[in-house]
Amino acid sequence: MEIFLETERMLLRRLLPADAENLAELDSDPEVMRYLTGGRPTPLEVVKSETLPKMLAYYQRPGGLGYWAAIEKSTGQFMGWFEFRPRQADDPTEVELGYRLRRQFWGKGYATEGSRALIRKGFTELGVRYVYATTMTVNQASRRVMEKAGLKLVRIIHQSWPDPIPGAELGDVEYGLSRNEWEQSSGLP
Numbered sequence: 001m002e003i004f005l006e007t008e009r010m011l012l013r014r015l016l017p018a019d020a021e022n023l024a025e026l027d028s029d030p031e032v033m034r035y036l037t038g039g040r041p042t043p044l045e046v047v048k049s050e051t052l053p054k055m056l057a058y059y060q061r062p063g064g065l066g067y068w069a070a071i072e073k074s075t076g077q078f079m080g081w082f083e084f085r086p087r088q089a090d091d092p093t094e095v096e097l098g099y100r101l102r103r104q105f106w107g108k109g110y111a112t113e114g115s116r117a118l119i120r121k122g123f124t125e126l127g128v129r130y131v132y133a134t135t136m137t138v139n140q141a142s143r144r145v146m147e148k149a150g151l152k153l154v155r156i157i158h159q160s161w162p163d164p165i166p167g168a169e170l171g172d173v174e175y176g177l178s179r180n181e182w183e184q185s186s187g188l189p
Helices: 017-027 044-060 110-125 140-148 179-186
Strands: 003-006 010-014 066-072 078-088 091-101 130-136 152-157 172-178
Touching: 003 110, 010 110, 017 044, 017 078, 017 091, 044 066, 078 110, 091 110, 110 130, 110 140, 110 179, 130 140, 140 172, 172 179
Parallel strands: 091 130
Antiparallel strands: 003 010, 010 066, 066 078, 078 091, 130 172, 152 172
């Protein structure tokens, strides 16, 4: 198993084709998908034919960015995933941070722990200059994770969605953190 990153309580490793059922199970929880699809699950067939191949394709690109399975160290259990991928394919210095964890791991600091570790690795090892994350304005839990990871509110975005879910009328928020800001706040050069 190739470990991308290790934190106090987690291992982040490459996703594998064998993770399809774990991903489909994660996406079948209506609360996990509440702010993404309004609670509608992603069928296993879609995970296998679309979602997972898109995630795995990032490993073919240079730069060490992409999606990572989160594994709880103490149990070896699949917790969910983190993303740390370029906003634009040709610019690996500006990356999107994201996370999706099983509900049993919510509220325990795992999302913050993984996010902080990815930000640190991005700024110190991967040449990242800017990290951003987005969520629905009403998703207070995810917004707290972003803030605890050091990101600051940048803007509110109003988009037109073909199938809006409750809360969409309030828009999405984008949080961001530059390498310079991170260095100043962490005391690192």
